[in-house]
Amino acid sequence: MSFLEVFEAHPWEAVRERVHSRSTADVEDALRRAAANTAGAPLRLDDLCALLSPAAAPFLERMARLAQAATRRRFGNVVQLFAPLYVSNECHNVCTYCGFSMLNKIPRRVLTDAEILAEADILKRLGFEHVLIVSGESERRVGTDYFERVCTLLRPRFANLTLEVQPLPAADYARLRRAGVSAVLVYQETYNRAGYARHHLKGRKADFVWRLETPDRLGAAGVPKIGLGALYGLEDWRVDSFFAGLHLRYLERAYWRSRYCLAFPRLRPHAGGLEPKVEMRERDLAQAMCAFRLFDNEVEISLSTRERPGFRDRAAAFGMTTMSAGARTNPGGYAEAERALARGERTLEQFHMSDERTTAEVVAALRAGGLEPVWKDWDAAYDAPAASM
């Protein structure tokens, strides 16, 4: 069995009706259950529906207070910091929303060992211990052999390596796990199958099921942390959020040894510029984040530099547990940034950032809000027993 069977038992239109028809009484009921839930037990999928529904919008302040209490109970006052390290913008897929899409005429680059180490040196100097290795999806030039080499280079330098690359077979994940990867993120983009086909026009990513079943392969390979999420703006965010919750609940039961994290990327402007089909306002994003925190006290919640500083600072207070800082979303971006800026040039990035603060400024803002930035929550010493599970 995989998540596909669970997914197919939940037609999109039926879920849409289920979420949009929740009443004020349903929301109050879910909030009562959340308030009483000091032991941190998971709420029901029906509660998630209620908290994601339009009827929950007037309850946002109360949701945020409960979410904040649940986050502090489970995670304390800490926020984990990480930096993305883009190793390649080669991509053989055509996605309508992305600057790296194959048909975009941009300079393509795959970092060499020396270039990767130069990026690593800068991130180390900034204090980072957790690196997210990111690439476009190009199996031929940037496949498992390449990622294994990247991990071998970076593992001795960083406490935590996370991967966000093309979906791979379970055996390849097991290999990368042995090379030091402790987490893999793979976002479904949208759980609306017809909408997915409209936005993924060519390449392996057009295979909806291959992507949908990737977290199953990660769980089977024993990857310690698995990241899920949708790209908000492609379809109805309330329905996509429900499916992300359904996926999370299935995985937590099927692969209980792994931890889980959720990300909340919203469609942002890029070269080629796709406008969001469904607008997700900041207020909606806050509702979705609070709904997930109350639905699942254990899940980590991450927010990238796509969001503006003021919103990220507030999100850190009510539920976000992981954030990037000082991010560059082009390969070699950290090493090139100052030189390119001096020349008035820039490499095309995957998406435009809203939070352009330096790492030091993000750290200062967290401390001003009474939170403690954490650079390291894993160590090479944990790898051996985890790999043999």
Ligand code: SF4
């Ligand atoms: S979203 Fe990923 S797969 Fe699609 S074009 Fe961008 S980098 Fe390639």
